[in-house]
Amino acid sequence: MASVKKDNRLTGSQSFMCVGFAGVFSKTVTSPLEVIKIKSQVGTFHCKRGFLQSFLSVHQHEGLRGFWKGNLASCLRLFPYTAVHLATYKKIVHLHMDELGFISQWRAILAGGLAGVVAALATYPLEVAETRLIVQNCRQPTYIGVAYTLSKIYRSEGLSALYRGFSLSFLGAFPFSVGCYAVYMNLDRLWQEPPSRFSSLQNFVNGCLAVGVAQTLSYPFETVKRKMQAQSARLPHYGGVDVHFSGMMDCFIQVVRNKGVLSLWNGLTANTIKIIPYFGLLYICFEMCKQVCLYRNGYIVSPLSYKPAPGVDQSLGPHELEELKRYLKNRNFGSGESSIGNRW
Structure with a gap:
């Protein structure tokens, strides 16, 4: 988000590797919260008794290993997702720039949403594999490994299963963009000063706040998407999904009718708690990687300090x-x- 800024002293490959490594590290550390969130969205038995009891249930039935199920698929997805997202975003922004090279904040956020949809299309099968690996019991696995999971889904359920629920990524991108736009349009009122004077801490808070609001607005679409990804006759109890449905609208209707409207936000607690450590670790790890690269490029005197090298x-x-x-x-x-x- 706003806390990670482009530095022209890094090459393109260095910037990409810094973002990728920081993303892998932060995803791995916060994986337990992601597992609890997805299990809550899908509706497995682990999450029937609340947020804290979910951790105890997963540990009891699957051990510590259960908190890192699907993390490899999530990390593998990060690199192509980031590359496609950045490339698409640059092209969309370039098309909407005026003669002076400026673009409105609303159009920039919309461009980010569209770029996210394109990147999700390119990497969606890995997201399906992540969901399947998380909802299964790792002590009695149906799927073993990312490649095997993708292959087995394709062979037993067809190509369409690898893109089941993708339309919800597209629909969820709009409320996500609206949430980001609503936050960024009111930042000057929140801090009582113009955005150009925001400190690094303020930018970090802004990023977390924008993501929190945006994800809350788009959360029902993600919940239904995860249910559609998880439901499979090849998994015990159809993947543990708490409703059985024939399509997207049927899933929405059954969830609201049987579980209530608020059930569309199941797992929101874990998702909200995850935001601060995720982006905090992302920022810290990115800055550490950036310092190493700047030192190798000769700009600073030490990889542990931002002090500029004399005469550079x-x-x-x-x-x-x-x-x-x-x-x-x-x-x-x-x-x-x-x-x-x-x-x-």
Whole structure:
């Protein structure tokens, strides 16, 4: 979110790897909350007695390993999702820029939503695999490994099963974008100062707040999507889904009729609690990776400090700085040769 800013002193591959590594680390640490959230959305028996009891139930029936089910699929999905999302976002923003290169905040957020839909389309089978791995009992698994899960779903249920519920990603992108837009339009009122003067802490709070509001608004769509992903005759008890349905609208109707409207927000507690540690770890890990890259590029004196290296122009790009170093090195080497020649 707003806490991770582009730094022109990093190459494109370095920025991508920093974001990817930070995402993998933060996802892995917060995986237990993600498992509880998805089980609550699907409606498995583990989550019938509340948030805290869900942790005890998962640990009792599956052990500590149960809290990291599906994490590999989630992490593998992160890299292509990030790459596709960034590439699509840049293209959409470029199309909507005016003659001066500016774009309205509303259009930028909408572009982010559309880019998210395209990225979700490219990586959706991995999300289905993640859901299936989480809802099963890891001590009596139906699926073993990400590749085997994808292969078994395709062979036994067809290609359509790998994209079951995808339309809900598209529908959920709109309330998500509206939530982000509503928060960012009122940030100046919240902090009583213009956005240009926000500190890093304020940007972090803004990002968490925007995600919290946006995910709450789009949460019912994700809940139904997870139920559709999990329901399978190949899994015991149809994957543990608390309703059996024939399609998206049927699932919505049955959930509201049998469980009540608020059941569409099952797992919201785990999801909300996850936001702060997830983005906090994402920011910290990104900054640590960034410091290592800046040190390797020669901008700072240590990978543990942002203190600029003496005499280094921080406005130069990494390739420009490398060329300058090469030029200075060759010039010094040449001058050394001439002085030796003169001496002899």
